[in-house]
Amino acid sequence: xxxxxxxxxxxxxxxxxxxxxxxxxxxxxxxxxxxxxxxxxxxxxxxxxxxxxxxxxxxxxxxxxxxxxxxxxxxxxxxxxxxxxxxxxxxxxxxxxxxxxxxxxxxxxxxxxxxxxxxxxxxxxxxxxxxxxxxxxxxxxxxxxxxxxxxxxxxxxxxxxxxxxxxxxxxxxxxxxxxxxxxxxxxxxxxxxxxxxxxxxxxxxxxxxxxxxxxxxxxxxxxxxxxxxxxxxxxxxxxxxxxxxxxxxxxxxxxxxxxxxxxxxxxxxxxxxxxxxxxxxxxxxxxx
Numbered sequence: 001x002x003x004x005x006x007x008x009x010x011x012x013x014x015x016x017x018x019x020x021x022x023x024x025x026x027x028x029x030x031x032x033x034x035x036x037x038x039x040x041x042x043x044x045x046x047x048x049x050x051x052x053x054x055x056x057x058x059x060x061x062x063x064x065x066x067x068x069x070x071x072x073x074x075x076x077x078x079x080x081x082x083x084x085x086x087x088x089x090x091x092x093x094x095x096x097x098x099x100x101x102x103x104x105x106x107x108x109x110x111x112x113x114x115x116x117x118x119x120x121x122x123x124x125x126x127x128x129x130x131x132x133x134x135x136x137x138x139x140x141x142x143x144x145x146x147x148x149x150x151x152x153x154x155x156x157x158x159x160x161x162x163x164x165x166x167x168x169x170x171x172x173x174x175x176x177x178x179x180x181x182x183x184x185x186x187x188x189x190x191x192x193x194x195x196x197x198x199x200x201x202x203x204x205x206x207x208x209x210x211x212x213x214x215x216x217x218x219x220x221x222x223x224x225x226x227x228x229x230x231x232x233x234x235x236x237x238x239x240x241x242x243x244x245x246x247x248x249x250x251x252x253x254x255x256x257x258x259x260x261x262x263x264x265x266x267x268x269x270x271x272x273x274x275x276x277x278x279x280x281x282x283x284x285x286x287x288x
Contacts, residue, residue: 001264005021005265006213007036014051022063028277030277035070036072057099058091069100070101074101102158105125133158141155158175158176161179173203180211183213184212193260218276236269240267
């Protein structure tokens with residue numbers, strides 16, 4: 001299983017903070033750094049907020065050499081499809097082919113109100129997800145009048161996020177390379193993977209890569225674990241589902257791997273705790 005760092009950028013991560021996290025991710029040997037794409041804080045509240053996801057990723061692409069970079073996930077309500085397609089291609093060129101696009105329907109109504117984005121119904125947003133996926137892949141592929149194309153061929157990898165409900169599964173099977181599910185138990189992950197595999201088989205395509213985004217805290221001993229859990233509870237009011245020593249969390253992740261999870265995006269809620277990123281690197285080395 002490959003391990004990536006996942007950061008909730010809307011919780012007040014500064015540019016200096018992003019640089020520190022990206023450099024720590026690269027030094028730790030993790031596969032990549034993914035970030036949310038929200039504009040308003042969800043956990044810490046105002047005045048925490050977000051630097052724009054894709055502007056941030058462009059800067060990190062120029063400041064790193066190896067790690068993959070992407071969103072989990074960009075809402076289709078924020079940007080026109082042609083603008084998003086061009087932005088992602090730009091970051092793909094800056095990074096030398098290390099970017100991935102996570103795309104979703106959007107769900108946080110308060111940030112739409114604050115920034116003047118139309119929210120619409122769930123059905124409206126899912127229809128827009130289908131439309132944007134078709135348009136973005138056209139830009140990156142057969143469109144003869146749209147250049148440059150992505151560095152990565154045949155295109156930038158696309159990730160769809162969800163809980164294996166019919167609309168996101170259908171969109172993923174048609175357009176995506178990977179399905180990322182969130183905060184699943186092992187049994188939920190098993191069932192969601194089965195649904196995805198059945199849908200891919202019915203569509204006569206190869207199975208999608210299956211990944212998991214889940215909150216995680218690790219420590220060298222139980223004292224470190226307890227301190228980090230307490231800090232996360234103080235900051236965000238929640239306890240990460242994966243919390244333990246490196247060996248303990250590795251064992252939990254092996255259970256997910258056994259039901260088909262191929263890579264994990266480990267949500268790091270205390271983004272000022274750069275030291276924990278090195279421990280995630282040790283965790284990743286156990287899972288290779």
